[in-house]
Amino acid sequence: MRQKVEVPLHRLAHARSGDKGNRLNIALICYDPAFYDTISEQVSAERVAAHFAARQPGDVVRYELPKLFAFNYVLDRVLEGGVNASLGLDGHGKSLSFFLLMLKVELDAALLGRCADQRPQGGTRDPY
Amino acid sequence: MQQLVRIGCGAGFAGDRADAALPVIAELARHGGARFLIFETLAERTLALCQLERRRDAARGFSPALERMLPQALGPSLANGIRIVGNFGGANPRAAGARVSALARAAGFPSIRVAVIEGDDLTGSFSAEELAAREADGALLADRPRVVAANVYLGALPIAQALDQGADVVVTGRVADPSLALGPLMHAHGWDWTDWGRLAAGTLAGHLLECGAQMTGGYFADPGWKDVPGLGELGYPIAEVAASGELIVTKPAHCGGVVDARTVSEQILYEIHDPSAYLTPDVVLDITDVELAPDGPDRVRVLGGRGKPRPDKLKATVFVESGVLGEAEISYAGPNALPRARLAADTVKARLARRAPELAIRVDAIGLASVFGNLATSNWGGIDTPPEVRLRFAAQHARRELVELLLDEVEALYCAGPAGGAGVRRYLTPRLASASCLIERERVMPKITFVETST
Numbered sequence: 001m002r003q004k005v006e007v008p009l010h011r012l013a014h015a016r017s018g019d020k021g022n023r024l025n026i027a028l029i030c031y032d033p034a035f036y037d038t039i040s041e042q043v044s045a046e047r048v049a050a051h052f053a054a055r056q057p058g059d060v061v062r063y064e065l066p067k068l069f070a071f072n073y074v075l076d077r078v079l080e081g082g083v084n085a086s087l088g089l090d091g092h093g094k095s096l097s098f099f100l101l102m103l104k105v106e107l108d109a110a111l112l113g114r115c116a117d118q119r120p121q122g123g124t125r126d127p128y
Numbered sequence: 129m130q131q132l133v134r135i136g137c138g139a140g141f142a143g144d145r146a147d148a149a150l151p152v153i154a155e156l157a158r159h160g161g162a163r164f165l166i167f168e169t170l171a172e173r174t175l176a177l178c179q180l181e182r183r184r185d186a187a188r189g190f191s192p193a194l195e196r197m198l199p200q201a202l203g204p205s206l207a208n209g210i211r212i213v214g215n216f217g218g219a220n221p222r223a224a225g226a227r228v229s230a231l232a233r234a235a236g237f238p239s240i241r242v243a244v245i246e247g248d249d250l251t252g253s254f255s256a257e258e259l260a261a262r263e264a265d266g267a268l269l270a271d272r273p274r275v276v277a278a279n280v281y282l283g284a285l286p287i288a289q290a291l292d293q294g295a296d297v298v299v300t301g302r303v304a305d306p307s308l309a310l311g312p313l314m315h316a317h318g319w320d321w322t323d324w325g326r327l328a329a330g331t332l333a334g335h336l337l338e339c340g341a342q343m344t345g346g347y348f349a350d351p352g353w354k355d356v357p358g359l360g361e362l363g364y365p366i367a368e369v370a371a372s373g374e375l376i377v378t379k380p381a382h383c384g385g386v387v388d389a390r391t392v393s394e395q396i397l398y399e400i401h402d403p404s405a406y407l408t409p410d411v412v413l414d415i416t417d418v419e420l421a422p423d424g425p426d427r428v429r430v431l432g433g434r435g436k437p438r439p440d441k442l443k444a445t446v447f448v449e450s451g452v453l454g455e456a457e458i459s460y461a462g463p464n465a466l467p468r469a470r471l472a473a474d475t476v477k478a479r480l481a482r483r484a485p486e487l488a489i490r491v492d493a494i495g496l497a498s499v500f501g502n503l504a505t506s507n508w509g510g511i512d513t514p515p516e517v518r519l520r521f522a523a524q525h526a527r528r529e530l531v532e533l534l535l536d537e538v539e540a541l542y543c544a545g546p547a548g549g550a551g552v553r554r555y556l557t558p559r560l561a562s563a564s565c566l567i568e569r570e571r572v573m574p575k576i577t578f579v580e581t582s583t
Contacts, residue, residue: 027397
């Protein structure tokens with residue numbers, strides 16, 4: 001059996017939030033195409049909905065973009081009303097991309113060397 | 129050899145860097161062919177604030193970014209034959225057009241043609257009830273007749289027509305952001321408004337440009353993970369678009385920033401929901417099969433965007449008054465800071481529960497749990513002794529005096545709260561709530577006029 005290690009998504013992928021009203025989208029983009037399957041298997045819409053459970057999200061949908069080695073998560077009603085209604089500091093949900101990156105996944109230990117922090121060139125993605 | 133059209137972006141929002149356009153202009157000036165500079169300066173809320181300003185002064189109400197960005201960009205653009213398209217118009221595109229004309233005269237270009245595009249403002253043509261009947265998602269408008277602003281997203285066609293008619297500068301109010309780039313492409317390449325494949329390519333170009341540096345290394349750096357050289361001098365984006373719709377994105381040389389598959393991927397998906405159906409007034413863009421290919425340093429080829437016929441209805445954003453937001457902050461530091469902060473929060477909440485029970489109060493502990501809020505920790509549990517805690521209280525209500533009670537109670541912590549409370553700040557901000565409506569195309573009439581120049 002192959003050895004697995006638990007790592008936060010931040011070591012495998014980068015992310016950006018966008019908002020429309022009370023709906024948030026987070027683009028999650030693999031640093032290395034080798035991570036695509038791991039994320040595809042483990043970071044399901046259900047898993048993300050559970051990660052954001054404290055905000056009681058409505059629908060959570062995941063879109064797959066294999067040619068960009070990316071996923072787009074759309075989370076309904078997680079912005080506490082959105083930028084024109086939230087009492088919080090971040091009504092856009094701009095910081096929430098990094099909340100998603102705290103989610104942990106089990107990574108094949110053989111892929112650890114491909115993590116951005118293990119490579120001399122940092123997060124520079126290989127041309128593909 | 130296909131003629132390339134080059135489009136640079138000088139601003140991605142009203143608060144963007146005022147000097148960002150200058151290196152873009154310098155780069156565009158090095159090339160021949162059709163070249164355009166676009167400015168996106170009209171966030172939804174910015175436009176609502178413009179409406180309020182116009183009510184106070186009929187000669188104002190355009191984007192405040194116009195005065196910050198255009199005076200230094202106008203001269204070098206016009207001198208090099210670079211035409212400008214920007215949504216500086218806000219709630220008063222005519223006043224913005226007149227101001228642009230005056231700035232151009234001051235810059236030594238008294239006879240340029242400034243086109244103004246109107247027709248996005250629905251407040252004269254739709255009653256509050258008609259808007260409420262068209263609300264797309266929710267029922268905010270059902271019981272709130274006080275409409276502050278109602279603007280429909282116009283598309284690229286009137287921009288292309290204004291350029292066809294010889295405009296050097298096109299000033300718009302609310303248009304879809306990608307249309308700022310698609311309009312010049314339709315004009316320069318002669319694309320038909322039903323050529324969905326090319327319109328999709330141009331919309332994709334516009335989508336990548338519309339947030340300025342967000343495609344070139346801005347809003348991207350994560351030190352040690354995603355490093356960006358020269359964040360202080362970011363080069364803003366430029367798209368090179370062939371008549372076929374082939375698209376390359378890049379940035380000016382000799383600036384900071386980076387353009388690669390990572391930066392372009394983040395911006396491609398920015399504010400996208402279903403990637404197969406990004407709705408604009410011009411076309412439905414499908415980015416499902418988009419691929420990126422390196423094309424030299426800081427150059428990325430973007431392939432595979434597809435288009436479907438434009439939607440039947442146009443989206444409008446409607447703003448209504450929704451009271452006042454009050455925020456007040458106070459800090460506690462040193463030994464036992466967190467219990468003192470907690471006592472302060474409990475004290476204010478208990479007093480407000482008596483004095484203004486209808487007020488819902490939020491309390492954040494900045495640095496411990498604020499932007500992540502309840503996602504980080506419930507009631508700040510499980511947190512060790514922090515060196516400092518900054519409390520933030522917030523509430524919103526239609527009655528300003530109730531919100532002011534909260535701010536007064538926080539300030540009173542100075543003398544009546546726990547020991548060591550420090551650095552109180554308080555803010556009151558008028559609040560506007562927004563709703564989306566879907567409007568029939570046949571009831572929207574874009575109008576192009578040219579600013580009269582006195583010779």
